[in-house]
Amino acid sequence: MRRKIPSTNTLTIFEAAARHGSFARAASELCLTESAVSRQITSLENYLDIKLFARVKKQVVLNDAGQAYIKNIAKSLADIEAHTLALMANKGxxxxxxxxxxxxxxxxxxxxxxxxxxxxxxxxxxxxxxxxxxxxxxxxxxxxxxxxxxxxxxxxxxxxxxxxxxxxxxxxxxxxxxxxxxxxxxxxxxxxxxxxxxxxxxxxxxxxxxxxxxxxxxxxxxxxxxxxxxxxxxxxxxxxxxxxxxxxxxxxxxxxxxxxxxxxxxxxxxxxxxxxxxxxxxxxxxxxxxxxxxxxxxxxxxxxxxxxxx
Missing domain, CATH: 3.40.190.290 (D-Maltodextrin-Binding Protein; domain 2)
Incomplete structure (x- = not known):
């Protein structure tokens, strides 16, 4: 059975946006446009069928669901990165x-x-x-x-x-x-x-x-x-x-x-x-x-x- 997991690229963008509390700053860090970040967050919310950010004018703030989700996945993303870097450094x-x-x-x-x-x-x-x-x-x-x-x-x-x-x-x-x-x-x-x-x-x-x-x-x-x-x-x-x-x-x-x-x-x-x-x-x-x-x-x-x- 196919795992119910969003793409790591989308999750990485979400993590950056959640950490910065800003789509613009996340876009700058990831060398993307703000609209690209916004589209990826919307795509993730559609995939989950739940909103992750509260949007007030031009401000974005994690809602309760978003805070719970980032808390649960942030360490997993960090672990994936650490193991990936270790594998790359050691060439297997x-x-x-x-x-x-x-x-x-x-x-x-x-x-x-x-x-x-x-x-x-x-x-x-x-x-x-x-x-x-x-x-x-x-x-x-x-x-x-x-x-x-x-x-x-x-x-x-x-x-x-x-x-x-x-x-x-x-x-x-x-x-x-x-x-x-x-x-x-x-x-x-x-x-x-x-x-x-x-x-x-x-x-x-x-x-x-x-x-x-x-x-x-x-x-x-x-x-x-x-x-x-x-x-x-x-x-x-x-x-x-x-x-x-x-x-x-x-x-x-x-x-x-x-x-x-x-x-x-x-x-x-x-x-x-x-x-x-x-x-x-x-x-x-x-x-x-x-x-x-x-x-x-x-x-x-x-x-x-x-x-x-x-």
Missing amino acids: DGGVLELAVIPTFANRWLLPRLQDFRRKHPNIMLNLSEKPQPFMFRDTIFDAALHFDHPAWTGVVKVDLFEERLVPVISPNYFDVAQLTSPQALLNMPLLHKSSRPNAWQHWFELAGYADGISAPGMHFDMYGMVIEAARAGLGAGLVPRFYVNNEIHRHDLMVPFDLELRHEKRYCLVYPEYKQDSPVVQAFRDWIVVIEKEFTGGKPAPALRLQYA
Whole structure:
């Protein structure tokens, strides 16, 4: 069935007219006559069977329908242009990869390694966007996601990466480390929680041998990055992935008072929809991330790919 989509030329003219609020200025930008712009807008309105502009004497103003329409199509036009320019620039060798990421994971683990990806794949433009929760790929711009494993990921190809290993951290600038003679001593200071891991401290104390009667009240934060900064500021003890705080530990901004790792809370993975598995840019990023993961975990091979269907 033929798609119900106006010509891109007409939509481009409409976008310019809507942006400028003037047929004359749109005509000047597009090197057209004002009458040509007016004819194209009229043609679009006839196609849609709805008016998009209110015409008052020689002035034109978007009406409610026009404002709603431009809001919905402007980004799509911009995306088409960006992908077209990328394809033209790379002559088909490369492209754009839209990647959804968890904010702190991207900042602390991915970004410091991306220079290597750019060096090996200079013709691939990688765009990152925050998506803290799993989602359905259909009707999004995303080609892939670096995220947590979760049952909500369905109809995807999944590349397992590595598990999350949580350790307690405190600021030696605010707490006397010498007084921490046992893990239970952490209960004498405020405990900092990640909101989506409300039981993590309880599980860590169980690992440390204190399974009964442990209460762990304290501040809650949406992201690990906030927990880390709160610990640095002396607000309490945080329980965070070890690799997130390597730099802070090296600088002595934070320390690990008890080297007990809480494992298997979450597992990181690369996921992408099955219909993207033959995409050259997705394949390039997948192959790269598998190698980087092996280096990070000490050379242990990543588990094989597996398909998951809804």
